[in-house]
Amino acid sequence: METSAVRQEGLRIWDNPSRIVPTLMFRTCNRLLVGATVGLAALVGGCASMDGASVSRLDLVKQRGELLCGVSGKIPGFSFLSAEGAYTGLDVDICRAMAAAFVGDAEKVQYRPLTAPERFTALRSGEIDLLSRNTTWTLSRDSAGGNGLSFGPVVFHDGQGLLVPEAAGIRSLKDLSGKAICVGSGTTTEQNLNDTFAAEGIPYTPIKYQDLNQVVGGYLQGRCAAMTSDRSQLASARSGFADPEKHVILADRLSKEPLAPAVVGGDQTMADAMTWVVLALIEAEERGITQANVNAMVEQAEADASQTALRRFLGIDGALGSKLGLPDDFVVQVIRATGNYGEIYDRHLGPATPVAIPRGANRLAENGGLMIAPPFT
Amino acid sequence: MRRRSLLLQVGVSVLLLAFLALLVNNLAVNLLRTGLGLDFGWLGRPSGFALAESALPYTPSDNYLWALTIGWLNSLKVIAAGLVLATLLGVAAGAARSSSNRLLRSLAGGYVAVIRQVPLLLQLLFWYFVAFLGLPETPIGDLIQLSNQGISLLGMPLSVEFCAVLTGLTVFTGASIAEIVRGGVNAVPRGQWEAFRSLGLSEGLGFRRIVLPQALPAILPALTSQYLNLAKNSTLAIAVGYADLYAVSDTTITQTGRAIEGFLLLLISFLLLNLLISGGMAGINATVLGRMRRSR
Incomplete structure (x- = not known):
């Protein structure tokens, strides 16, 4: 029992199981001293060769098979505990979309409710993989000299x-x-x-x-x-x-508040994966691909080789997903799980919901809003 | 057997050191990974945020260091007032619990029982949202003017946030102090009570002049930890909107992104504050014990 607890704790601190082995030596009182000395030596030795940036957080998420997602949990429409005890909202669906793309299952998310002051520390200390919590994208938060985060595309233009x-x-x-x-x-x-x-x-x-x-x-x-x-x-x-x-x-209006998900800076693989999952939601809306018709669209694209752009987007050709370290069909996985951006918006903030925020700046660019995705090529 | 216990002690020390090394190493690795070293240069930059109350002049164009100092002074203000009031309340309630008057005894007993069962944060929220914000908007009272916009005590304006934190800390800590006082008083031999009564001293006078001084050596060490608790508990002030050191640090950390430096400063400030309190209490303790010895 105890050794497994030590192992888990160690894993969290070190993100690397190979350095935990020495700590397993503490078993009996007599071996305590020897074990501690070896442990200390391993720690000191570990310092010299430590380069934490070499492993992407994305690999860790895939290995774990679960995404640790930081949310607020207190904002209806964005992240809120429903009567059934499940988190729901736009921010929550972003977490679910990520999990669908990263580990192939939108339900494999562990939510961590965080207060505003806690959120960046939680992200930087590695307590969560991704922050999707009404967070405004600002220079100080994005820069290496500030909070040192990487922001994804804006998921909600607020003020x-x-x-x-x-x-x-x-x-x-x-x-x-x-x-x-x-x-x-x-x-x-x-x-x-x-x-x-x-x-x-x-x-x-x-x-x-x-x-x-x-x-x-x-x-x-x-x-x-x-x-x-x-x-x-x-x-x-x-x-x-x-x-x-x-x-x-x-x-x-006191400010412009572009709300965006974020990951720790300096990890391009993780940041790119997050970015393109959000963009896939927007692109899917532009193309009219919805949760309901995504399977039909895949069948249609598979049958029709002339639909080159659609085939690339859905991962039939081009292997775009692999470039991001994701499955080639990650877009399909995401849309099956959450629907496109417009569907997510309507589900949580649309006119039929109690929150009901007019879509305004959050419409697609082609409809006069600010939402647009760069090409999937 | 002795060798074994020595070995155990050394082992535990090494383990502790290893754990500390792990923490420091973890911090260093994380700082390196995010490309940040420790830097305190931001302390000199303008804070850009307003504070609801300040003991000394402060504007948003003052620097972060001054903002944190104002926060520290706000903390100090509520802690100092809390220490005095909690002591008075605690001694009174503790005395009442040892009193021969049944009504007083059960009132004090009820107070201690209720307050000690309820978490401090809930009590603070109660005092703030129910008791103080429940006051009417237009002031009531004369010498003490009460309203949910502020309280004026003999012309001295106090914010409702300050009053809520002060009340919460006083009532909460007072209950613990009452128990400590009762314990100390119980440790004084019953003969002492009979002795002052036979001298014709009143209950109150006898308690103050005969019993309490003899109970002090048992009370003081435990009192110190209650004082330290009160100081640390004052950080809950942010829940009810009081601009204490923790609240100011909080804003500072978000605006500068300097979480580690911010927390280090917070740690050091509280260490200083608590060293002051425990130092002061150690002084009082030594004086009391010295006087006891001389009088013997």
């Missing part, structure tokens, strides 16, 4: 807004002068709030909580004149209020 009680008569930023504003900690939200109000020369008091639930609590209890967050989060929070119609989102 920060302010939610106020309709009865309070607040119509613009100026009306909030000198008032308290509830905000979550450890997010760009706090920085944008300050940047905007400083630029306009409007004084305010930030009341900062650790997570969104407390922000909502403080706002509903009347501690703050307004609460601020990404508009998507405001909309999903409002959907849970007793009287959603009595709260309005101000027209002022």
Whole structure:
């Protein structure tokens, strides 16, 4: 029992089973000293030859057969525990799409609910493989001198807004002068709030909580004149209020918030795999390939050799998947599991859902939005 | 047998060292892998975030070091006030638990029982969201003005967040201190009670002048760990929106991406704070023991 625990712990720390063997020597009290000395020597020796970047995280995920995905778990429409106890939402479907492509099964995902301040540490320490948690893509987070992450394509174009009680008569930023504003900690939200109000020369008091639930609590209890967050989060929070119609989102947009999944920087294999899985979702929508018709499309493409572009996209020709370290038919696996981007959006944020966020900037480029995939060639 | 125990001690020490080496090595490897070394240059850059309350003047154009200092002072403020109030409450409740008055005794017993069973975080959320934010928006009261926008104590403005953290820490730690005081008081021979009563001293006076001083040597060491707990528990303040050191570090870490440096600073700050507390308590302890010895 104990030795297997040691082995597992070691695996997590080292990502490499060969260096764990010496630690298995501790068995009896008498051998303790010898074992510890050998262990220490192995550690010191291990330091010199350690080059952690040589193994891609993607190989580790495939070897494990399961994806560790960091989500929020508290934002309806993006990641939320359903009544059945399963995570659901747009961010969750991104995790599932990745698992379908990486290990061939969208259900092979272990979700880790993370707070905003925890998420980057969890990613960098290797506790999760991939972060899909309403995370804004910024320079500092992307760069080697900042958080040192690699971001994938934007999965939701968001913008920060302010939610106020309709009865309070607040119509613009100026009306909030000198008032308290509830905000979550450890997010760009706090920085944008300050940047905007400083630029306009409007004084305010930030009341900062650790997570969104407390922000909502403080706002509903009347501690703050307004609460601020990404508009998507405001909309999903409002959907849970007793009287959603009595709260309005101000027209002022405090920031652009392109939300994207991320992995640890410096691992091109993993970053490319993540990027092209998201792009496959968009490309599939452009091509009208859906969860319902994907099998028919594959049959049709297999029968018709003249459909060269479609055959490449579906992995019949061209071996595009292999270039990414994925199965050639990864696109088919993904679409079977989650459907295309438009289907994912409608399922969690569409007009039939309680959150109901108009698609706006998240439409395909050909429909006037910002979503577009580079060629699969 | 002795040789074996020596061997065991050496073995355990080596194991501990190996574990430490593993942690340090892990940190170094991770830092190398992500291409980051330790760097504290960012401390001099403007923070760019506002704080809800500050003991000294602060604006978002001040640097991160100053922002963290303000956070530290905010922590210090709530910890210092908490130490004093929790001690007063704890001693009062502890005395009440040893009192001959049945109502007092069961009130204090109920307080200790309830508070010790409920997690501190829940209590903080209760004090903040239910007790303080449940106050009306327009101030009530005269000398003490209460509203959910802030509390004014004899003209001194206090934020509801500060009051919630202070109340939570005081009530929670007070319960533990009450038990420590009761234990210390019980350790004083019953004869001492009979002795002061026979001298005609009142219950209160006898407790303060005869029993409590003799109970102090048993109380003080345990009290120190309660004080340290209070200081550490103050980091839960972020749950109720109080701008303490942890909350400021949190924002700093997200904005700079310097998680390891940020946590190191946080660690060092708390180590300093707790060394101050335990140092102070060790001093008090030595004085009390010295005085006891002299009076004997």
